[in-house]
Amino acid sequence: xxxxxxxxxxxxxxxxxxxxxxxxxxxxxxxxxxxxxxxxxxxxxxxxxxxxxxxxxxxxxxxxxxxxxxxxxxxxxxxxxxxxxxxxxxxxxxxxxxxxxxxxxxxxxxxxxxxxxxxxxxxxxxxxxxxxxxxxxxxxxxxxxxxxxxxxxxxxxxxxxxxxxxxxxxxxxxxxxxxxxxxxxxxxxxxxxxxxxxxxxxxxxxxxxxxxxxxxxxxxxxxxxxxxxxxxxxxxxxxxxxxxxxxxxxxxxxxxxxxxxxxxxxxxxxxxxxxxxxxxxxxxxxxxxxxxxxxxxxxxxxxxxxxxxxxxxxxxxxxxxxxxxxxxxxxxxxxxxxxxxxxxxxxxxxxxxxxxxxxxxxxxxxxxxxxxxxxxxxxxxxxxxxx
Amino acid sequence: xxxxxxxxxxxxxxxxxxxxxxxxxxxxxxxxxxxxxxxxxxxxxxxxxxxxxxxxxxxxxxxxxxxxxxxxxxxxxxxxxxxxxxxxxxx
Numbered sequence: 001x002x003x004x005x006x007x008x009x010x011x012x013x014x015x016x017x018x019x020x021x022x023x024x025x026x027x028x029x030x031x032x033x034x035x036x037x038x039x040x041x042x043x044x045x046x047x048x049x050x051x052x053x054x055x056x057x058x059x060x061x062x063x064x065x066x067x068x069x070x071x072x073x074x075x076x077x078x079x080x081x082x083x084x085x086x087x088x089x090x091x092x093x094x095x096x097x098x099x100x101x102x103x104x105x106x107x108x109x110x111x112x113x114x115x116x117x118x119x120x121x122x123x124x125x126x127x128x129x130x131x132x133x134x135x136x137x138x139x140x141x142x143x144x145x146x147x148x149x150x151x152x153x154x155x156x157x158x159x160x161x162x163x164x165x166x167x168x169x170x171x172x173x174x175x176x177x178x179x180x181x182x183x184x185x186x187x188x189x190x191x192x193x194x195x196x197x198x199x200x201x202x203x204x205x206x207x208x209x210x211x212x213x214x215x216x217x218x219x220x221x222x223x224x225x226x227x228x229x230x231x232x233x234x235x236x237x238x239x240x241x242x243x244x245x246x247x248x249x250x251x252x253x254x255x256x257x258x259x260x261x262x263x264x265x266x267x268x269x270x271x272x273x274x275x276x277x278x279x280x281x282x283x284x285x286x287x288x289x290x291x292x293x294x295x296x297x298x299x300x301x302x303x304x305x306x307x308x309x310x311x312x313x314x315x316x317x318x319x320x321x322x323x324x325x326x327x328x329x330x331x332x333x334x335x336x337x338x339x340x341x342x343x344x345x346x347x348x349x350x351x352x353x354x355x356x357x358x359x360x361x362x363x364x365x366x367x368x369x370x371x372x373x374x375x376x377x378x379x380x381x382x383x384x385x386x387x
Numbered sequence: 388x389x390x391x392x393x394x395x396x397x398x399x400x401x402x403x404x405x406x407x408x409x410x411x412x413x414x415x416x417x418x419x420x421x422x423x424x425x426x427x428x429x430x431x432x433x434x435x436x437x438x439x440x441x442x443x444x445x446x447x448x449x450x451x452x453x454x455x456x457x458x459x460x461x462x463x464x465x466x467x468x469x470x471x472x473x474x475x476x477x478x
Contacts, residue, residue: 205401205404206400207399217391221399224392
């Protein structure tokens, strides 16, 4: 069924269809309509779940940890400053290997006070140990609720899953969304059945104390587990593609074979960039685009394969590493390409706090790229910044 | 028991109940409490004040620290009204 839905409400609908047991969220700003709608659904009896409105985001995820630890399918969402307050618990959820699903409506961090979209919040939890994907549309956000739960709860995985969804551009825009029948969801997503649960009948310890002689082994096991989630995620994408016809990959490339300049994007800005690439191609300009969907575990091999033979890579970064070498996506991409005869990487920091980036801007960036790449050591650009 | 990373269960779940009993917190100690039985009047205040619950009454009614767990904080010595406990350096 194809309907017009606000991005946030598309997520709420998916969470309802995924038949979650517990939703815990801080209900006020910087929250989105995702939990507003979920609260309505629970109140009106459309969804049989516990909705727990808490006093802070720190508590929201703490409640999710407790709920997930007893075996409940658990959901939360937040945004920018809310994630900052939640940060301590974000790391605990993944270290305890609890398959919680979170939608992060990406927003900039203060100061200056800003409510608009960029990836500074996402990058703050880059190393939190969650599986992390960026979605490009309301449809992708809807689909990834099911894909996320299935992957997170897979007994080979058991890790929390974070869906990065651009605030406002995706959460507040109305888009056509193809909803799936409940029978499809039921077929795709089995009821939660976690191997380790807090249960008085069969006691066990979670979140134990360790000394320095044991901590490193736990972290190594966690790192390996996150890397090993790649295979089950690919399987979950494949199975979803077979059921719905919507196929997802860690990275998707267009016109890469003969492109001089390739844009690499994460999130919804990839859609305008793609439009720009189509227009520039019609004008005979050899450009291409690679959209990175999977952020953690980082798909090193896929990226190397996709970008082999590309001359210049223009990374569209939507966050800054102040005092570092540019933006976080370019940092990762350069590491992936290190030692291989790959493209020269130019990092464009654009769209900070939701500033528009038009197709014309992509034309300018494509023209600038070879020039900047040939320049000195400072190969990142705050594109469009006023002097 | 210290585990290799391949043997660690997801989330470092521990299936053995009460495993913290084996954690030898006595290793943390730099000073140990030594009881002078001539001064001790068996009042049990050290037992009440010990934050780790490591003090037990023995068969003769004296209160003694279990050095496997005692972290050597010295609260028992500080609180003893008879000054019967002294903290002596380890090693």
